[in-house]
Amino acid sequence: MLLHLVKKDLILVKKYLLFMLVFAVVGPIFINSRLEFDNGSFIGFFITVLFVEYILFNMISMQEDKYRGSALLCTTPHTRNGVIKAKYLFILVVFIACFLLYNLATAIGVSTGLTRLSIMNVGISLLIISAFFGILIPVQTKFGYEKTRYIFFIVIFLTPFLLPIIIEWYQSNNFNINLNLPIPQAAKDWIPFVIAILIGFISMVVSIQIFSKKNL
Template sequence: MLFSLVKKDLLLVKKYLLFMVVFSIIAPMFITVKISFPGGGLLGFFITVLFTEYILLNTLSSLEDKYKGAVLLSATPYTRKTLIHARYLFSLIIFVGVYAIYTVTSFVSPVPLEQLNLFTAGLSFLFITAYFGVLLPVQYKYGYEKTKFISSLFVILTPFVGPFVIKWLQTNSVNLDVLPALPQPAGHALPVLMAILLGLISMTTSVKIYSQKNL
């Protein structure tokens, strides 16, 4: 039942999928060329995932808002909890898909792309989860129309602000591996574990909000 809803979401955005695949290949190379300092690979991957997730999730929210999809789905056997779980699973699948595309591209790209290890990929996963972990509950509470401008502004500003943040971290010698006392495998897995915990909290919050909402 859960995967049927994810399949439904993929079908709704299928006309954008090819474009997003091409974007996921080209964007990291373009960003790497434009940003000539260490950390460009992490930033390029993060921006690529952020834009891909935003466009696809925004498209789904827009279609559901336009055609009253939430109202129609509430008349089906699917529970609201299942609908929420499917949306979060869809977001996770998109992240994994972009990561797979980036990894394959890094081996064949004419532009040297930074290989992402568990820690750097986990950082991107954590940042993405933090953003959508806040956006989705707020969107479920206040609706797509009331939240789309704020979320759009954040996504638009990220490519401009991101390089300055990376440079500031490097200039001030800030070590991203903030818990060197941990064993290396545990330290590298920490961002992923934090992202999973944050995602579960966000999903639980969304379920609570959506279950009480009058459609």
């Protein structure tokens, strides 16, 4: 049932899907070529994923708000829980698709210095994405698309300008955040994934509770 809802979301954004797929390949190459410090590949991947995720999710939210899609879905065999769960599954599916397309971008953008990401970098990207949408989805579920769209749009708009500055400042000051946990490094690399899943789960539970009480 959840896969049918994800498929429904993909159909809603089919006009923009091809452009977003191309952007998922070209975006990291372009961003990395404009950065003049280490870890540009990570920044290129993260910003690209954030833009693709937000634009597609925003388009779906706009369509559902315009045509009262959530209310109509709840008149079908789909449950309210399922409607919310599908939103989080959609975010995960798009993230995985962007990661696969990034690997294609690394093959194309070798001359720009684009490199494959470490497990830690992929995990950190997923963690930040989970935190962002972990806030966005419950807030949007509570207050609606129209009341919240400008707040999150401003955050997305500022990210490409502020994030490289923050990373450059961090590197120039030689900060080193090192978690001295008594576990192998291979296990440490997966910690961001675990935290991301935990954030997503908590956010999903909150969103379900809000949506279950909402008068559609």
